[in-house]
Amino acid sequence: MKKAEGEQLRPLYLQSSPSTKMLVPIFTLKLNQKIFPRLVTVGHYDGKHPSLTAATNGGKVFIHTPHHRMSSPSPSTISTARLSVSSSDSDITLLSIGQHVTSLAAGKLDPELDQDVLVVGTQTNVLAYDVEQNSELFYKELPDGANTILIGQLADMSKPLAFVGGNCAITGLDHEGQDSFWTVTGDNVCSLALADFNSDGRNELLVGSEDYDIRVFQGDELYAEINEAEAVVALCPLQGDKFSYALANGIVGVYSGQERFWRIKSKHQPICMAGFDMNEDGVPEVITGWSSGKVDVRSSQTGNVIYKDTFSSTVAGIVQADYRLDGKEELICCSVEGEVRGYLPASMGMVSQQHSLSLGPESKALQELTKRRQNLTIELKNFEINEKCRYRDVRTFLAFYRRRCGHLAASLHAGPHGCCLCSILVQVQRVQVSTQERGLKNQTPNLREWTSLMNDLPIHWVTTEWERSTLCTFTIRTATPCSGRRRTRES
Template identity: 50%
Template sequence: MQPVYTFNLHHPVIAGCVTLGYYDGTHPSLTAATATDKIFIHSPHKKLSGSSGRICSSDASKEVVMLNLNQTITTIQTGQIDPSSDRDFLVVGSPRSILVYDVEKNMDVFYKEVPEGVKVISIGRLGKMEKPVILAGGNCTIVGFDFEGNEVFWTITGDIVCSLALMDFDSDNRNELIVGSTDYDIRVFKEDKIVGELTETEAVTSLTPLQKSCFGYGLSNGTIGVYEKLQRLWRIKSKNKAVMVFNYDIDGDGLDELIIGWSNGKVDGRSSRTGEVVFKDNFTSAVAGIVAGDYRLIGTRDLICCSVTGEVRGYEANRMLRAPGRRVNYGHDAVREMFSKKQHLMLELSNYKESTNQPVEVAKSKIPMQTKLQTVISLNDTDLKKPRIDVNLFTNNDTVIRAVLVFCEGIFQGESHVLHPKDDELTSNVTVPITPVNNVPVDLHIKALIGHKGSSNFHLFELSRQLPRFAMLQLLKGKQEKPKSFSTFVIKERIQRIILWVNQNFLLQSEMTLAGLDMELYFKALQVNQVVAFCVGSDNKITIYCDDMGLVGEITQSLAHFLNVHDLEARAQFPKIQENLKELMTKMVELNDVRLQLSTDMASCLDTIRSHVIRIEDARIIEDVEGVSKWTSSLSACNNDILKSYKVRNQNHSDLMQCLKQINKYIEQASKLRVGKPQSRLVGLCRAAVKNNNVVSLLRIINSGNN
């Protein structure tokens, strides 16, 4: 694709704050936020009317008009939120509120305070909801509003929400919500129930729906990729950051390509099936946003890219590829892969043929055909402050390991680790230390150069291994003292299946076998240095003892998923967390009281400032020099007071956000002790308890799952 039009808005644009709206239902308008907390709207086909309200009168007659908001802008989005209208509305998020604005009528639709803040917005229908909903992701929470500003949805996530996408994930003709957050997780919500969870290596900064249950994603470390449901199709990593990912059909085959805008100004389009680059272009500055729409009003949907300096380029899909009867060949990737394998096998065959014709001295330096690279994975807790997993690599003969490359996603900086021993230190045994950050399965891809010591002839060996999810939990021998905190639930499943889960998810020296109807296992969580007791009774009751509620929740979710359990009730007792929640709730009430008092004081100061301004103007008119000086000094003092109050209010808001974040984190951990409907019910009940400042009810809900 080549740009079919380009222009410059002559306004700096905030990265990620670009959208396209049809505010009158017919004419498209490119909308973006500036660093001065204003929003400009470029409408080449229609002049926006109205000089009052938020539209600046000085720009109302131009193609570009400005909106004054007088608040920090974190995100903007457009969409049809009024069920009775086909017009788009502008939705603006800020650290403390959300605003819905009618650009066509130049008026506010509604304004809502959002204590958790608004980081990202998505608009559309969710689940069984018949009307569009505005979904605002903030500090560990997602809030949904309807057109009247009523709260119709609320749920929690593990950390700050970075990205949202609505799509039909399970092909039931109803949209699910895909959520990316700073805790590296991608969660799939079916209404308020989590139906899928994926863990990445960095914060998930952007998401976009594709076709057939596929979606693209971008991470803060420059990684992009595509998932088909919960299965990753491909991924690549760049040294630059992907500002955003977008979906657009470049070749007209009915399947969207993944469009990526990068921080270095590059724009490229990749096949959603293979990741192959099919389109690329470059801006002179970082990409700020990517949208699509009929910006020329000719009946075709153009791809529109905007840079942070205001440069805009529009691209038209290749019409040649849209010609009727044209077939696109998608088998070239498979052919290329098979050709590569053929070359590798031919090279290996030629090496074997050469070895049979070499002199005896040279033949001895050749690697025996029976040479194998073997691995043993074990826990190493010699240093309690830095426990690790040792991956021991060794050969089965007198060959030595010259170099080792280990690719391990999310473990090493740069995702790879290279060992290259000195010539006098070459041995047939190499140990690679690994320290997993989270309790997730880790794939190890290992490449090693193997040959005889003193020889320059080395051969490349490759193998793959997988670390189990709870590899950093060390099995202890004998009975241990059980922690006071626990979670207990009942699963009607044979104990043999539970033992199979243990063998697959823990790093054991030998597989466990059935020794009776009861089972007690004791582990040491090396990452947090805590004991975990896993007890199974003959009555199908399972109890997990551990002071770390998050770890207990992870074990519960893993076991329930393995056993295909859809709904699970649980009773829990975590005394330390209960005390922390009491303190946090008390602190939150105090901070709210201070916030209200500060707001009252600031309102009083504003009234005083208005009065002083009037008095200064009156004194100026009557040429009262002393009066002007007196009231100006008083106005300056009031201004200083209100600035101090504003700083105190900002600090108060920051403390309140941290408090709410920790409370929501505890609620999220408590919800993971349950599965399915009990999990969703607990989140809703906890939300009501926090709103009403009911500490007793909150603790009871976390313990029993019911009010």
């Protein structure tokens, strides 16, 4: 895959500009439930009210339903009922799976019902559950496992399917658990998405896998393939043929068909992605949740950060729903510690709410202190980097390692005053030395001068033990600070 013209791989910290605004949540929840990364969804299980759903400890899935109470199971299904109300929060019900949950999705699977179905995957099977009726729809064994699940409809298909990505295979299950789609892929499937990849008005299936490839399927046939640099952990449709992607090594970017728009690299790992029109310009932005707890909103056109926020723990998932039932769609972000924050687009809440939610001078003072803390943190990090190059004493570190043909190498790291650059070729009864000192021209000391110099270092030379055919090369490096930056010079 060729790099798009003008596209650069840019470090993450270069993308934040002084105009970046902080996201201000319109609501915050503390659910007191652990949330597994990448296992978060929202379902309208009664057809009306949104319910936040996520995998948690003990082989369970919790369902947060603040606006609606689940119905009791019918006598015919009470033996298979898996839902129970949490003892700590009446708004939370727990779905017992009995195995470690590996994937999770909610959506309209039965075309005759106007309500969502919850589909849960484990390492060996898939469960489709009717949350409203508290009953199973189907339970199916899958030897390839269920790494990720996507509910949607491909072109030329008459009904939606639950696409299950496993070990080198993708299976499509209907609402009765019947196999209606099956194809193979190159490696373990990490992510799935539906997007109009070739702008023909019909959805294609995008598959990200551990073999560093993004594969595009039309039906069960491979249509296109894009090579990347690491496992593709997230895929998200944006608008038209655009989609965003995230890699396990910290790269996030956007494609338009097979043309890459941009990509950035972070030292942190991206956990989840979503597309949401945060600034209401008619174009969805790329929202990414990171292992560091950061949530950033990037322009899908340029990759620049527009808004950001930070959790105290890893971001587990990002979804969207009208969770307050006021007719406004919110962006909902969850952390692994169970903290949930909802955000409105800029014109609705993110800028205006920043003032309407203020409690007076205390709130403004808190914002000012937060800003000062961030600036001081950056200044402290820069100071620590500079101090690494300012040695109070001359420190000697000698590292030997063997190279082919019997070569050896040694590195000397000294303080600001150790500016020697030396290259020594040692053979039996013969020493060749060239040195360069700061402020002096090149000079070649004799063997006696060199021996006197080396006597000050904890190095023991035994030249008579080397064979005549052996050639040993020693390199001495020095690190000298210059304008706060560390520079290493070597011969």
